[in-house]
Amino acid sequence: MQGITRWIGNEGILRDVSLSLHAGQSCAITGPSGSGKSTLLNLIGLLDQPCRGRLVLDGCDMMHATADQRAITRNRLLGFVFQSFNLLPRLSILDNVALPLSYRGVGLASARQAATLQLEKVGLAHRARNRPADLSGGQRQRVAIARALVTGPRILLADEPTGNLDCETAQAIIELLCRLNREQGMTLLMVTHDPAMAQRMQRRLLVRDGGVFDA
Incomplete structure (x- = not known):
C-alpha cells in the first residue's frame, strides 16, 4: 500500500500509510486500543476501502476495484x-469448513473432501459431524482456521x-498458525x-497516531 489514508467521520484513523509485506512473512500488528489496527487489517483484506492512496494485492491495484472484483480477490487470495x-x-463442523468452496461453485462432495483434509x-477430523456448540473455544478457533485455509489462500x-481463549489454548493456536505459515x-x-x-x-508493526511503524 502507498499513501493510504482512511477517515472515519472527521478523524483520520490512518494517514498516508505506506507498507509492503513479503510473501511468506509472518507479521504482527500491534498498538493501543482504537489506534487503527483492525482498520489496517480490514483495508488489506478488502473489507474496507481507503479514502486515498494505492492498495496493491498480488500485483493488482484494488483501489478502484468493483465490489464483485473485491469479492473474487478475497475468495481467491485471502483467508x-x-x-x-x-x-x-x-x-456441522465439516460443512462450516466447506462453505467457502460453495461460493466458488465447488460440488458438495469435493468441498467436503477438501474440508476433511483441513480438519x-x-x-479435528474426528469432530467433523459435531456442531460448533459441541466444541470448546479453542476447538472452534481451529475450525475457523481450517475454514480460512480451505480455499488455499x-x-x-x-x-x-x-x-x-485461555493462555494455554491461545499458545496452542499461535503454534498452529506459525506451523502453517x-x-x-x-x-x-x-x-x-x-x-x-x-x-x-518475524516482523512487528506498531499502529499509533495514524501511522504504521516497524517496531
Missing part, C-alpha cells in the same frame, strides 16, 4: 480468522485470534494486543 469464530451454528491439519489475516509458505498477518504473541512473528 480470515476472527476473534469471535463466526461459525454457523446450524451447520485433519488442525486435529496466499495470505491469512487474523484479528485477535486468541482474544477469547512455515509449512505452507503462507503470509500471516495478525492483529494482537499480546506482546508475547507478537514476538512469535
